[in-house]
Amino acid sequence: MTTRGRPSPIAWLLAPAALLFVLFFVLPFGVMAAMSVFSGNPVNNPNAFLTTRHYERFVFDTAGIYHDALWATLRIGLITTIISLLIGYPLAHWMARMQSRLGHALVLMAVIAPMLTGIVVRTFAWMTILQDKGVINTLLIQWGLTDKPLPLMYNEFGTIVALVHIYVPFMVLTLTGVIGRIDERLEQAARSLGAGRLRAFVEVTLPLSLPGILAGSLLVFALSISAYVTPSLMGGTDVLTLPMLIAQQVGTSFNPNFAGALGVILLLVSLAIVIAYNRILARLSGEQGLA
Amino acid sequence: MTSAAIRLEQVTKTFDGRVVAVDAITLDIAAGEFFSLLGPSGCGKTTSLRMIAGFEHPDSGRVYVGGRDITDVPVHRRDMGMVFQSYALFPHRTVVENVAFGLRMREVPRADIERRVAAALAQVALTGLEDRKPSQLSGGQQQRVALARALVVEPPVLLCDEPLGALDRKLRQQMQFELKELQKRLGVTLVFVTHDQEEALAMSDRIAVMNKGRVEQVGSPAEIYEQPRTRFVADFIGEINILDEAGTARALRPEKIRLVTPDGARVAGRVETANYLGGSTLLRVRASDGSSMLVRETHAGERASRTPGDLVGLTWSDQDTVALEG
Ligand SMILES: Nc1ncnc2c1ncn2[C@@H]1O[C@H](COP(=O)(O)OP(=O)(O)O)[C@@H](O)[C@H]1O
Ligand SMILES: [Mg+2]
Numbered sequence: 048m049t050t051r052g053r054p055s056p057i058a059w060l061l062a063p064a065a066l067l068f069v070l071f072f073v074l075p076f077g078v079m080a081a082m083s084v085f086s087g088n089p090v091n092n093p094n095a096f097l098t099t100r101h102y103e104r105f106v107f108d109t110a111g112i113y114h115d116a117l118w119a120t121l122r123i124g125l126i127t128t129i130i131s132l133l134i135g136y137p138l139a140h141w142m143a144r145m146q147s148r149l150g151h152a153l154v155l156m157a158v159i160a161p162m163l164t165g166i167v168v169r170t171f172a173w174m175t176i177l178q179d180k181g182v183i184n185t186l187l188i189q190w191g192l193t194d195k196p197l198p199l200m201y202n203e204f205g206t207i208v209a210l211v212h213i214y215v216p217f218m219v220l221t222l223t224g225v226i227g228r229i230d231e232r233l234e235q236a237a238r239s240l241g242a243g244r245l246r247a248f249v250e251v252t253l254p255l256s257l258p259g260i261l262a263g264s265l266l267v268f269a270l271s272i273s274a275y276v277t278p279s280l281m282g283g284t285d286v287l288t289l290p291m292l293i294a295q296q297v298g299t300s301f302n303p304n305f306a307g308a309l310g311v312i313l314l315l316v317s318l319a320i321v322i323a324y325n326r327i328l329a330r331l332s333g334e335q336g337l338a
Numbered sequence: 339m340t341s342a343a344i345r346l347e348q349v350t351k352t353f354d355g356r357v358v359a360v361d362a363i364t365l366d367i368a369a370g371e372f373f374s375l376l377g378p379s380g381c382g383k384t385t386s387l388r389m390i391a392g393f394e395h396p397d398s399g400r401v402y403v404g405g406r407d408i409t410d411v412p413v414h415r416r417d418m419g420m421v422f423q424s425y426a427l428f429p430h431r432t433v434v435e436n437v438a439f440g441l442r443m444r445e446v447p448r449a450d451i452e453r454r455v456a457a458a459l460a461q462v463a464l465t466g467l468e469d470r471k472p473s474q475l476s477g478g479q480q481q482r483v484a485l486a487r488a489l490v491v492e493p494p495v496l497l498c499d500e501p502l503g504a505l506d507r508k509l510r511q512q513m514q515f516e517l518k519e520l521q522k523r524l525g526v527t528l529v530f531v532t533h534d535q536e537e538a539l540a541m542s543d544r545i546a547v548m549n550k551g552r553v554e555q556v557g558s559p560a561e562i563y564e565q566p567r568t569r570f571v572a573d574f575i576g577e578i579n580i581l582d583e584a585g586t587a588r589a590l591r592p593e594k595i596r597l598v599t600p601d602g603a604r605v606a607g608r609v610e611t612a613n614y615l616g617g618s619t620l621l622r623v624r625a626s627d628g629s630s631m632l633v634r635e636t637h638a639g640e641r642a643s644r645t646p647g648d649l650v651g652l653t654w655s656d657q658d659t660v661a662l663e664g
Contacts, residue, residue, distance in 0.1 A: 238393075239420040240488075246414075
């Protein structure tokens with residue numbers, strides 16, 4: 048039927064998306080990658096020459112901060128993803144299996160509501176809760192549970208708390224869709240065959256929801272390793288991630304070429320991780336016939 | 339294989355505090371019996387079955403299996419086989435893995451599992467399809483896998499919720515024979531939910547006809563068909579004429595009516611429609627007083643075919659009519 052070479056007339060509807068993709072992804076990435084191999088800006092500086100020195104600067108890391116920044120970025124991304132999954136999965140499961148439509152709508156609203164307020168607003172909200180004179184520390188000191196405020200922010204802990212809060216809805220929405228499509232009777236069949244509730248979940252629902260776990264984790268990981276505002280506000284001087292480093296290079300060091308190299312490196316590293324992760328889960332689910 | 343008797347005692351289930359799905363029903367199902375729950379959609383058949391399986395807990399009343407009160411026993415300890423309408427096969431598992439599931443949960447040794455799975459697959463004629471995924475099977479094959487998966491653990495009770503509903507007519511009839519034969523061979527107590535009265539009549543030892551969460555009548559297929567106790571049962575099972583005789587309603591099956599010459603017949607009228615059904619023809623006769631009756635003319639002997647417009651007389655003997663309550 049559709050084996051003829053002629054594209055469907057509906058294909059034209061993809062044009063705006065394709066245009067956006069080129070304008071906002073391919074083009075900027077091309078410019079960034081090009082910049083990363085020049086000594087200066089070749090457009091207004093005729094003396095700019097091709098060089099690998101920005102990459103060498105990162106690889107040899109004489110200042111001793113770039114590798115740490117990359118590692119911190121990945122670590123924060125990974126921990127944020129795992130915690131989001133641990134919080135998001137039970138919530139998504141509960142939502143997907145909820146009988147009452149009203150209840151479902153209310154929980155969905157509660158999940159989506161944080162997404163309706165800006166990232167900056169949400170991050171500031173966390174600051175009022177977590178800072179030294181914030182809600183938690185004030186209470187702890189008042190109750191005499193501690194005499195010094197706990198270091199709840201301006202560190203990785205605070206950064207991860209805020210990132211999880213911001214990205215959990217993405218995990219929940221992705222998982223709810225996938226879990227909701229798994230027939231409840233499969234778990235019931237497992238139970239009638241002698242599996243307890245937990246066993247039935249592990250044998251049936253969990254493996255069938257692997258695609259959702261994969262998609263949700265990739266989404267949250269990609270979002271949190273590229274986060275800039277939250278680590279900057281919550282991390283203080285303790286946290287330096289690649290996106291923060293890139294912003295520094297562009298904004299205060301006026302070195303867009305090195306920034307470009309950092310951008311390319313971040314993209315390549317996350318791409319490698321995504322591909323590896325995809326492979327592993329595809330193998331797992333392939334064994335179970337989901338591939 | 340062992341089998342167990344089932345008793346539902348004054349069992350009631352309400353959903354959302356409003357919908358009374360099952361209303362104080364009491365049923366006694368004998369060990370080794372093929373027992374059907376028959377009724378229109380929404381009458382509470384599935385809910386009753388799910389209370390036996392343990393997926394729903396009754397609001398009140400008790401459930402007994404083999405004399406033991408299992409009302410509060412969780413599903414996975416009830417040791418019952420269940421076949422779902424949609425089969426509910428595990429899509430990520432092969433045929434063998436599906437069938438082996440219950441044995442694995444019971445921690446049966448590996449070698450025994452292999453042997454018993456092979457035997458169960460042979461029993462339902464599925465040998466050779468071991469490594470297929472459910473999506474690679476036809477509806478009938480999926481049905482058999484579901485059956486093998488439920489039976490391989492040798493449960494004393496097998497529960498089936500409209501298991502043949504998704505099959506086409508020919509295959510359904512074949513599966514009816516096979517399922518009944520299998521049930522008799524294994525001796526398992528089978529509770530069978532269906533809304534198809536022909537299916538229930540063909541397969542069951544006994545039938546409970548349900549209506550609006552209540553049991554209207556329990557009996558053998560012949561009793562249900564020939565001695566319907568209520569108007570609902572008479573109406574739901576096959577075609578029926580309801581006669582009003584001195585204020586009491588009496589049921590009369592269309593095949594009990596004989597066609598005679600109009601003079602001196604109990605009822606005279608004109609044939610309004612004639613539906614040819616192969617083995618018989620179902621006539622609708624409009625009497626002179628405006629009432630209409632259904633008459634089945636069987637084609638066993640010489641076939642005197644009536645066509646719409648023909649003037650006919652109807653007669654029957656009083657012992658063929660059955661008094662109805664309500
Ligand atoms: N989980 C449920 N929540 C609310 N109402 C239900 C639920 N299950 C069944 N019901 C209601 O209970 C009644 C009986 O349903 P069911 O037992 O499925 O009937 P049947 O299987 O005979 O078609 C129906 O009115 C149905 O809408
Ligand atoms: Mg039903």
